[in-house]
Amino acid sequence: MDAQSIQEMIFLLLPFLILLAIWEIVWKLIALWKAGRNNHLAWFICLALINTAGILPIVYILMQKKKG
Secondary structure, three states, rough: OOOHHHHHHHHHHHHHHHHHHHHHHHHHHHHHHHEEEEOOOHHHHHHHHOOOOOOOHHHHHHOOOOOO
């Protein structure tokens, strides 16, 4: 691969990476807020330290959903 091919690949991947970062931030903030509000310190620490592209925060939010 030459330098131009690598630059083109990075240019094509950049929007995807930006969207993935925004996705992660939104879900992480929601889950951190819920964990803090529910006094779930272990979940709060795990959510704050582990980056899983939004999967762990979604799991936490679904687990904490009020059944009604």
